[in-house]
Amino acid sequence: MRLSAMGDVAMTVPVLRAFVNQYPEVKITVVSRPFFKPFFDGIPNLSFFAFDEKERHKGFLGLIKLFQDLRALDIDAFADLHNVLRSKIVKTLFALSGKKTASVDKGRAEKKALTQSENKVFKPLTTMFERHTKVFEQLGFQVNLDNPIFPPKAILDSDILNIIGTSHQNLIGIAPFAQYESKVYPLDLIQEVINTLSLDSNNTILLFGGGKKEIETLNSLSSGKQNVINMAGKIKFTQELQLISNLDVMLSMDSGNAHIAAMLGVKVITLWGATHPYAGFSPFNQLLENALVSDRNLYPKLPTSVYGNKKVEEYEDAMRTIKVEDIVSSIQTKLSE
Numbered sequence: 001m002r003l004s005a006m007g008d009v010a011m012t013v014p015v016l017r018a019f020v021n022q023y024p025e026v027k028i029t030v031v032s033r034p035f036f037k038p039f040f041d042g043i044p045n046l047s048f049f050a051f052d053e054k055e056r057h058k059g060f061l062g063l064i065k066l067f068q069d070l071r072a073l074d075i076d077a078f079a080d081l082h083n084v085l086r087s088k089i090v091k092t093l094f095a096l097s098g099k100k101t102a103s104v105d106k107g108r109a110e111k112k113a114l115t116q117s118e119n120k121v122f123k124p125l126t127t128m129f130e131r132h133t134k135v136f137e138q139l140g141f142q143v144n145l146d147n148p149i150f151p152p153k154a155i156l157d158s159d160i161l162n163i164i165g166t167s168h169q170n171l172i173g174i175a176p177f178a179q180y181e182s183k184v185y186p187l188d189l190i191q192e193v194i195n196t197l198s199l200d201s202n203n204t205i206l207l208f209g210g211g212k213k214e215i216e217t218l219n220s221l222s223s224g225k226q227n228v229i230n231m232a233g234k235i236k237f238t239q240e241l242q243l244i245s246n247l248d249v250m251l252s253m254d255s256g257n258a259h260i261a262a263m264l265g266v267k268v269i270t271l272w273g274a275t276h277p278y279a280g281f282s283p284f285n286q287l288l289e290n291a292l293v294s295d296r297n298l299y300p301k302l303p304t305s306v307y308g309n310k311k312v313e314e315y316e317d318a319m320r321t322i323k324v325e326d327i328v329s330s331i332q333t334k335l336s337e
Contacts, residue, residue: 006256150265175257
């Protein structure tokens with residue numbers, strides 16, 4: 001399997017957990033960038049193969065080497081859960097060598113109909129999780145996602161406890177960033193959300209992000225509040241996964257952090273701007289009520305794109321229609337469940 005962006009990779013995890021549980025006699029090898037290996041740690045019968053995109057597996061000749069490396073593992077079938085040029089080439093090489101192959105149908109035509117501004121077909125599409133199960137179905141494996149399995153909460157190491165302390169009634173994660181601006185809740189409003197949640201001394205609020213600019217923004221959002229802690233740049237990625245698994249609730253944009261929290265069995269509240277949960281990218285095993293969307297009565301062209309990469313004039317303020325009090329109320333409801 002060849003996988004790409006963080007959210008895409010995280011979305012495969014619940015499906016693979018279900019697969020190995022339902023077919024314990026089958027061995028799976030996941031092919032992805034080395035960075036994503038921690039996502040799959042601890043899953044039985046699953047091996048991780050690091051895709052070396054900079055050297056050994058670079059370019060077309062590198063993909064032939066990748067095929068040869070994988071073929072040496074005596075693989076019986078190839079499941080392409082990404083369906084991009086590189087994974088298609090490797091899939092084709094496996095097919096030509098007589099192996100069973102299958103690739104994910106991304107439903108591009110339906111997604112185009114959902115996001116076009118004229119003659120929009122506004123209805124829920126097949127989720128990515130269901131699309132992944134259909135890949136395995138093509139290979140002869142029915143995967144049932146009805147009773148999901150999640151890993152136990154990780155034991156937090158001393159590095160993390162030194163930062164967040166040891167006594168917490170409610171651990172709330174907030175990941176206020178996304179790849180595209182059209183998916184980011186306005187910072188003045190996220191500040192209001194943080195301020196309101198921080199008034200309750202039972203709440204410890206942990207802010208997630210990365211990169212110099214984001215760290216500066218998170219420092220500003222947490223400034224002067226004892227129970228609001230910026231985690232960005234302070235711990236390793238594996239430790240971040242440990243910490244997220246211990247959250248009581250995560251507030252995230254339509255972004256990778258939402259999918260990471262969901263794959264670890266955490267309740268996730270998501271905020272949607274230019275995109276919409278109907279496109280099939282809602283986090284795993286979350287209720288639709290956990291997805292707070294911008295007002296389509298005021299912004300009828302929403303969703304304007306699947307990934308949020310398309311700018312639409314006069315839609316910059318769409319996310320301001322998601323009320324601060326609704327976000328806070330949703331988080332408090334999840335904490336009380």
